[in-house]
Amino acid sequence: MSRSDEELARGVQQGKNGDLIRLVEQHYDALVGYLYRLNGGDRMLSEDMVQETFLRVLRGIGGYDYPRPFKPWLYAIATNLARNHFKRADTRYAVAADDEVLVDVPEHDPPPEEILMLDDDMRDLAAALRVLPDHQRETIILRYCQELSLVEIAEVLAVPVGTVKSRLNLGLKRLREAMEEPS
Numbered sequence: 001m002s003r004s005d006e007e008l009a010r011g012v013q014q015g016k017n018g019d020l021i022r023l024v025e026q027h028y029d030a031l032v033g034y035l036y037r038l039n040g041g042d043r044m045l046s047e048d049m050v051q052e053t054f055l056r057v058l059r060g061i062g063g064y065d066y067p068r069p070f071k072p073w074l075y076a077i078a079t080n081l082a083r084n085h086f087k088r089a090d091t092r093y094a095v096a097a098d099d100e101v102l103v104d105v106p107e108h109d110p111p112p113e114e115i116l117m118l119d120d121d122m123r124d125l126a127a128a129l130r131v132l133p134d135h136q137r138e139t140i141i142l143r144y145c146q147e148l149s150l151v152e153i154a155e156v157l158a159v160p161v162g163t164v165k166s167r168l169n170l171g172l173k174r175l176r177e178a179m180e181e182p183s
Helices: 004-015 017-038 041-064 072-089 112-131 134-145 149-157 163-179
Strands: none
Touching: 004 017, 004 041, 017 072, 017 112, 017 134, 041 072, 041 112, 072 134, 072 149, 112 134, 112 163, 134 149, 134 163, 149 163
């Protein structure tokens, strides 16, 4: 029988290390992808942030309120960690326009020219996401890459659902404009 994230988190509160391992296994890759997109494509930094996120989960698990949904709580920790990282005075967030962006290639190999076009599209999208204000970039990534609901995003970002809708609307408009601009 599969246990929910919330049940696993409760198990972690009760000292069950196996439940923590299962939570890490279930969310590690998705969190790496989220933080990778959020921080502009630094894989090593993303993996470090995921490890730190789970350390903070372990340290703060007493503050988790079962049966509150676990996933928004987890993503709030990761989001705050990323925000704090880039607020520090010794951190400078600069990504060159020609930095390589990793692309997931489907199992069936499309023609090479299609892969190259996809790669260019992904680079353009990554560049366009970088020009968005942080609050809009976070909201778009949580909605369309992490597939969180509007209510879950509101919980992650600690804002009303109406604010989430507004950020999505404005962010998508800016993203469209940035994607349409000639390079």
